[in-house]
Amino acid sequence: MxxxxxxxxxxxxxxxxxxxxxxxxxxxxxxxxxxxxxxxxxxxxxxxxxxxxxxxxxxxxxxxxxxxxxxxxxxxxxxxxxxxELSQLNPPTHKLLLEATPIMNKLASELDVSCHLTVYNHGKQVVVAKVDTPSGMGFSLRVGSDLDVLISVSGRVLVAFQDNETRNLRIAESLQRRADQEDPQIAVVLDFIRECGYESSPSSQVRGLYAVSFPILDSQGHANAALTVPYAERIDQAQRKPIAVIHEALAEAAKLLSEKIGCPSR
Incomplete structure (x- = not known):
């Protein structure tokens, strides 16, 4: 029976x-x-x-x-x-955006850079929030834009800070969407990013652009989102903040936002 x-x-x-x-x-x-x-x-x-x-x-x-x-x-x-309007009622997304807005505004204002927040979604990442450069000149992305995962700094951050099962699933989903982006060294790259706690490197998509991205972590140390600053040299600004200062400020902003959405201070 x-x-x-x-x-x-x-x-x-x-x-x-x-x-x-x-x-x-x-x-x-x-x-x-x-x-x-x-x-x-x-x-x-x-x-x-x-x-x-x-x-x-x-x-x-x-x-x-x-x-x-x-x-x-x-x-x-x-x-x-x-x-x-309905999407704004989703509690995790709503909480993330609510807490991210003032932090991102402060970051952009103090560094005179743009910044954006992305989340992972079935083999791609989506820009859910962004703040433009206060001075009006800089690189920024449109909210709602779909971005590739494995060839972008923010995308790799969203994959690196996951358990092995989720990491492998995200790699597979990303390759199903863009098979041409397969990298036999991707596991080594992701391990290095996780060890460093962030990724910072020249953009592989826009010449002359440098991207710095930190994870927004949950209580398990998994990335719910990635906070990213696209950084470009300005030949007309001798006093522009150097990339080391960008790293430091972005790390602090990401840590604060992680704490705001429930990740205990480490």
């Missing part, structure tokens, strides 16, 4: 894993198309980009309009801010 129950339980779990929800998938397809678009999209174009027919998505679009996720503009449709 026990064996029969175990077989039935496994069968139920297998069915659950293979179960599909066509209506939900159509709705998500619509939202993803509209989120990627910079302007309103006609119903015909929306259907084409979602790989659906107009008949398949018509009622779903109306439902999303009624629920406030999508707005109708003449004969086209555009995403509203409702998804963004």
């Amino acid at each position: 026990k064996d029969d129950f175990s077989v039935a339980e496994k069968s139920t779990e297998a069915n659950a894993r293979s179960y599909s929800a066509p209506a939900l998938e159509k709705g998500l397809d619509i939202l993803e198309v509209l989120c990627r678009s910079q302007s309103p999209v006609s119903l015909k174009d929306l259907a084409g980009q979602a790989g659906r027919s107009v008949g398949e998505i018509y009622r779903m679009v109306l439902c999303l309009v009624n629920r406030g996720y999508v707005a109708q503009v003449d004969d086209s449709y555009t995403i509203t801010t409702k998804l963004f």
